[in-house]
Amino acid sequence: MKRPLVKALAGAMLLFSHYSLALSSDTEQPIYIQSESQHLDMATNTVTFTQDVVLTQGSIKILADKLVVIRPQGQEGDETIEAFGKPATFEQTMDDGKKLHGEAYKLRYEVGNEFLKMSTNAMLEQAGNQVEGNVITYQIDKQQLVAESDSNKRVTTILQPTTKSPSESESQ
Numbered sequence: 001m002k003r004p005l006v007k008a009l010a011g012a013m014l015l016f017s018h019y020s021l022a023l024s025s026d027t028e029q030p031i032y033i034q035s036e037s038q039h040l041d042m043a044t045n046t047v048t049f050t051q052d053v054v055l056t057q058g059s060i061k062i063l064a065d066k067l068v069v070i071r072p073q074g075q076e077g078d079e080t081i082e083a084f085g086k087p088a089t090f091e092q093t094m095d096d097g098k099k100l101h102g103e104a105y106k107l108r109y110e111v112g113n114e115f116l117k118m119s120t121n122a123m124l125e126q127a128g129n130q131v132e133g134n135v136i137t138y139q140i141d142k143q144q145l146v147a148e149s150d151s152n153k154r155v156t157t158i159l160q161p162t163t164k165s166p167s168e169s170e171s172q
Helices: 003-017 019-026 166-171
Strands: 032-034 037-041 046-057 060-070 080-093 099-110 115-126 129-139 144-148 156-158
Touching (some): 046 080
Antiparallel strands (some): 080 099, 099 115
16 A cells, blocks of 8 residues: 555544544533524424524534424433534534534434434535545444445545654655
């Protein structure tokens, strides 16, 4: 395997390796949701927020046109959060201070399963490294990311070159 390909694969793995660490600490924080309107359906344990929705939890911030929180059988910790927008966006500050930014027309986060799915024009970016696809899924606890295309567009990954320190340049 050629050295640039090894660096590219390592870079892709590093792009998302910090995500689970920061998200696990953020999920211990309360969730705050602000919107222009809210509709609660007590029979189905569903709350729908619309118009300029802002969700924050620790350093996580989701902006959407519509956000739906479902709590199956009223079980706390098993919530599913779906955000819709053109696009809906999320941002999170990693432990190292870098920002993780994602966007898609639909975001689905299954809190109890530690599973994130971004669909329709999905993009995930950190420090200039980027993955784009029709669907991006991330199994947080296993640190497994899958990006899929649709019939019209291929998955694209952009990895920024690493900068060498002066001592590395001199030794080569």
